[in-house]
Amino acid sequence: MAEGLPSGPLAGIGVVVIGDEILSGRRRDRHLAAVTDRLSARGRVVDWAQFLPDRSDTIVDLLRRSRADGATVFCFGGIGATPDDLTRACAATAFERPLRRHAEAVGLIESRFGAAAYPKRVLMADLPEGATLLPNPVNQVPGFALERHFFLPGFPEMAHAMLDGILAGPLADLGDPGYVERSLWLRDTPESELMDLMDAFCVAYPTLKLFSLPVLSGERRLLELGLKGEREHVEQAMVDLENALAERGIPTVPERPGREFDG
Numbered sequence: 045m046a047e048g049l050p051s052g053p054l055a056g057i058g059v060v061v062i063g064d065e066i067l068s069g070r071r072r073d074r075h076l077a078a079v080t081d082r083l084s085a086r087g088r089v090v091d092w093a094q095f096l097p098d099r100s101d102t103i104v105d106l107l108r109r110s111r112a113d114g115a116t117v118f119c120f121g122g123i124g125a126t127p128d129d130l131t132r133a134c135a136a137t138a139f140e141r142p143l144r145r146h147a148e149a150v151g152l153i154e155s156r157f158g159a160a161a162y163p164k165r166v167l168m169a170d171l172p173e174g175a176t177l178l179p180n181p182v183n184q185v186p187g188f189a190l191e192r193h194f195f196l197p198g199f200p201e202m203a204h205a206m207l208d209g210i211l212a213g214p215l216a217d218l219g220d221p222g223y224v225e226r227s228l229w230l231r232d233t234p235e236s237e238l239m240d241l242m243d244a245f246c247v248a249y250p251t252l253k254l255f256s257l258p259v260l261s262g263e264r265r266l267l268e269l270g271l272k273g274e275r276e277h278v279e280q281a282m283v284d285l286e287n288a289l290a291e292r293g294i295p296t297v298p299e300r301p302g303r304e305f306d307g
Contacts, residue, residue, distance in 0.1 A: 054092060054106070054109045054113045054115050055113040056116070057088065057089070057091050057118075058092045058093065058094070058114070058117045059076050060094050060106065060107075060110075060118070060119040060120065061095045062096045062121035062198070063121045063129075063198055063199075064098045065096050066121075066269040067095060069204075073095065075203060075204075078200065079118050079207065082207065083218075084225075086211075086218060086219035087219055087220040087224065088219060088220055091115075098128045100133070100134055101133065103134040107119075107134060108138045110193065111139060111191060111193065116193075116218070118194050118207065119194065119196065119198070120196050120198055121196075121197070121198035123198075124197065124198075125168050126192075132170060132172070133170075135172050135190060135193070136171075136172035139172055141172040141174060141175075142172075143170050143172060144173045145170050146177070147300060149169035149171060150166060151164055153168060153169055153184075153185055154166075155169065156185060156234070158262040171188050172190055173190070175188040175190055175248060176188060176189040176190075176214075177189075177207070178195070178196065179206065179209055180197070181206070181209070182199075182205055183202065184279060185197075194207075194210055205283070206285060208306075217240055222275050223272070223274065224272065224273075224274075224275045224278050224279075225272035226279070226282045227255070227268050228269055228285065228286060228297070229268055229271065229297050229298070229299065230266070230268075230289070230295075230296055231292055231295070233265075233267055234258075234265065235256050235267065238267075238269070241289075242269075245271070245284075248281075249271065251277060252272065252273035252281055253271065254271050256268070259300075266300065266301060267301070269285070272277075
């Protein structure tokens, strides 16, 4: 296993962001939020995320593992033509396919850049054999897909438009209408006072996930307390949670409190 990667399965839905500039702080990641926002509207969540350097062994190792685990992966960055763009070659190695010049990708790049496609820009058409092209509505230079792994550019303006196309096309069925997340907001109630209650709900609703998210709002302490999972169980559990808090004399509101709650 490449240095720096955690052990354990990489199944479910994953997000991979590649680039030294993200890890060094020269650029801020916007991709993880873009994926989570789109999935939440479909009742799905990201199961794992990794931020990787421009390092071939690390990228290949992760892609081999996510492929073996049957993950659906959105991979951003590293598909350009500069020397630090390693993702195309790494994907070819991880998926055990030769890197070939994709004729349709060549045509798209030539249409976009004309003679300026050579000698360097055309390198973006060197893709793992058998890869499916992903349309790029911004500048027509495509991404590519292999076995539910979707490789997109690092530019958010391009990648997120392409992401919308994927979710409307090959992953149109990616959704879980039965999944919901519900929460209540509490004011000035520390988590430590609710640990026994949280434990009781984890036992009573073992198929759900409980979450507790404290927030500092000026001098006030807010706490978002909720559950996520199958709709029917969540709805019942939230009724029980609100009643249990009321029995303790702890008021709640369904939305994050604003200034009107500070009085």
